[in-house]
Amino acid sequence: MRCAAVTLLLLLFASSGCATTRTATKKGAAAAKKEKAAASKTAAKKEAVGKSATKNATADASKAEKTAEKKPKKKKKKASSSPDSSDVPETYKPRKEACEQYEALIREKAAQHELEAELVLGVVKVESNFNPECRSRVGATGLMQVMPRTGKHMECGSDLEDPETNVECGCRVLKRYIDLYDGNVIYGLAAYNAGPGNANPSAKESHLPFNFQYVEKVLRWRNVFVRFGCR
Secondary structure, eight states, X not given: OHHHHHHHHHHHHHHHHHHHHHHHHHHHHHHHHHHHHHHHHHHHHHHHHHHHHHHHHHHHHHHHHHHHXXXXXXXXXXXXXXXXXXXXXXGGOOOHHHHHHHHHHHHHHHHHTTOOHHHHHXXXXXXXXXXXXXXXXXXXXXXXXXXXXXXXXXXXXXXXXSHHHHHHHHHHHHHHHHHHTTTOHHXXXXXXXXXXXXXXXXXXXXXXXXXXXXXXHHHHHHHHHHHHTTO
16 A cells, blocks of 8 residues: 555656646747747838838939939030130120220320330229219229329329329329339239329338228239220
8 A cells, every 4th residue: 555655656746846847838839920920020110121221222322313414514615716705704894885995095194104005995994984074082083083183293283183194193193103102003002002002001111001902803804904994
């Protein structure tokens, strides 16, 4: 009887161990299956995102290519060997008729005073825009805007509204100021515009004059007249 009871207990214990092992095995298999399913799902999601990104990049590239095709190609201008009036910017075009009317006179007086004609044309353009009746608020008169007291000091005559008298006087004054600064056109023009008293400090220190904007404008117009004349 005692042996039978021991044998029965051993059988029950073995049966219980096997059941526990089977349960653990089943749980492990279920967890592994679940983990595998999750990994498969994640991989599928990543693949879908990658395909979407590739699709978007392809679409953007195609769009950019179409936009580039639509843009018109700029035609290169052929360099012209000689200047033409169409090449002159609108803001640079002088009063053609008035310029031509006084050009011969200006060139004649400039030559008499050993001045560059285009430089004098630039002064006339900036000072009066070729209007012989031009008069400033401070009394400067005529094509080259000569001040009456300057004209009197330089013995130019009293009729500064007369184009010939005015240009003659203006060239005389401009030549004197350029010579005063040893041929320096920048200080000479600065003195013509504002008087030598205002140009002297800059000349002594070799600085740009305070009215350099005026000087620059005259020289810019001088370059236009060199290239295009009165056109």
